[in-house]
Amino acid sequence: MQDMRPDRIGCHRAASFRITNTSINKTNNTATEVDHAMDAALFGWLAGSVGAAVSSAGAAVYGLTVKAQSPRLVPNERQPEVPFESVEWKSGEGTVRGWFVPHSQSGSGSSGLSPTVVVSHGWGSNRSRVLRYVHPLHREGYSVLVYNVRSHGDSDSVKAPSGLLFRDDLQSALRYLEGREDVDKQRIGVLGHSLGGFGAVLALDEGAPIRALVTDSMPVRFATMVEAELRRRKLPAFPLAHIIPEIMVRRSRIPSALVKRANPAAILEDNASGKRVPVMLVHSRGDSIIPPAELNHVLARVPDANHLFVDVDGHSASEQDPAFWPAVTGFFKEYLSIREEAVDKQGDYASV
Known part of the structure; x- marks a missing residue:
């Protein structure tokens, strides 16, 4: 049978409060950890996406440079009209x-x-x-x-x-x-x-x-x-x-x-x-x-x-x-x- 004495009631309430508060803190900590994990994952995804985009853009610009440095090869279409x-x-x-x-x-x-x-x-x-x-x-x-x-x-x-x-x-x-x-x-x-x-x-x-x-x-x-x-x-x-x-x-x-x-x-x-x-x-x-x-x-x-x-x-x-x-x-x-x-x-x- 539960002890209903006033001093015991206070102890039960305090213990209940501590248990409840501890549960809340654990819940909050878990949520915070999840949030951090999600942020890290999102940052990693964004960084990877930006890195891939930058790498892709760099490759594209390099390819354009190669083309710009490749003069069109035009064959000699005519010859001089005098002895040469x-x-x-x-x-x-x-x-x-x-x-x-x-x-x-x-x-x-x-x-x-x-x-x-x-x-x-x-x-x-x-x-x-x-x-x-x-x-x-x-x-x-x-x-x-x-x-x-x-x-x-x-x-x-x-x-x-x-x-x-x-x-x-x-x-x-x-x-x-x-x-x-x-x-x-x-x-x-x-x-x-x-x-x-x-x-x-x-x-x-x-x-x-x-x-x-x-x-x-x-x-x-x-x-x-x-x-x-x-x-x-x-x-x-x-x-x-x-x-x-x-x-x-x-x-x-x-x-x-x-x-x-x-x-x-x-x-x-x-x-x-x-x-x-x-x-x-x-x-x-x-x-x-x-x-x-x-x-x-x-x-x-x-x-x-x-x-x-x-x-x-x-x-x-x-x-x-x-x-x-x-x-x-x-x-x-x-x-x-x-x-x-x-x-x-x-x-x-x-x-x-």
């Missing part, structure tokens, strides 16, 4: 292939040799697509060397092409010309279109033996080059234009110091201050691929730079402006010292 030689030489670990279009040596100068102009194409192009420069130059009395940069046309490929290929392959082309007996080594000019011009300016910075340089529609900022390729592939510039360049540099293993120095505007400023190599810069106001702001960027640093804005639409059409050829041939004639009697007026060229 198929030539090749080594550049790095690969072979560069091109055409040498010799000009008559008669009346060319004190050496009896014609001056030579090297024509360098741009990204995703090839030597047949710049025959539009080759034929008019040959008509004016120049021998012309035109070639496919590595990873373009039928030249050998490299794993991670970059703008530096255009510098390196131009330098190898100049070394090739030094080994030819029918070339006046003191009168070699360069005409570079787009990244071909970019590579030529970088070669100037390394003391390449160029007597006169013409660039046409040249990009001078890395971001502009990347954005142009993204537009061609119909991909958004933001944020890819800020991410892809870093991945490109790492894939191509380009030292940071070299990236910093690969600045055509700064190089041209140094070249002008030292009055080393005559340079003429051409750009079309209607160029939607490499905008004319690139030339304005150079002029902001080199206001007196010899330049020509032409008014045609497109990235590869400057030569169609009536002002282009008189300016370009006049420039080369002045600095490569070609004589009027060396100009071949007999060549029969189709419209190019």
Whole structure:
């Protein structure tokens, strides 16, 4: 029988309260532990999901970078319409292939040799697509060397092409010309279109033996080059234009110091201050691929730079402006010292 004495009743009530409170605390602790476990599980799931998303996004961006660094391979569609030689030489670990279009040596100068102009194409192009420069130059009395940069046309490929290929392959082309007996080594000019011009300016910075340089529609900022390729592939510039360049540099293993120095505007400023190599810069106001702001960027640093804005639409059409050829041939004639009697007026060229 239950003890109903007042003091015992209090003890029972206290014991009952302690038991009840302990049960409540155990329940609360269990709930708290469950809550913590659920939070940890949720956090782990979220972290895993975010990590997977980041990893997936990173893989996607890397894949886009690889594509952006893979110029389209366009076969040579045409050949020169005058006698030429198929030539090749080594550049790095690969072979560069091109055409040498010799000009008559008669009346060319004190050496009896014609001056030579090297024509360098741009990204995703090839030597047949710049025959539009080759034929008019040959008509004016120049021998012309035109070639496919590595990873373009039928030249050998490299794993991670970059703008530096255009510098390196131009330098190898100049070394090739030094080994030819029918070339006046003191009168070699360069005409570079787009990244071909970019590579030529970088070669100037390394003391390449160029007597006169013409660039046409040249990009001078890395971001502009990347954005142009993204537009061609119909991909958004933001944020890819800020991410892809870093991945490109790492894939191509380009030292940071070299990236910093690969600045055509700064190089041209140094070249002008030292009055080393005559340079003429051409750009079309209607160029939607490499905008004319690139030339304005150079002029902001080199206001007196010899330049020509032409008014045609497109990235590869400057030569169609009536002002282009008189300016370009006049420039080369002045600095490569070609004589009027060396100009071949007999060549029969189709419209190019």
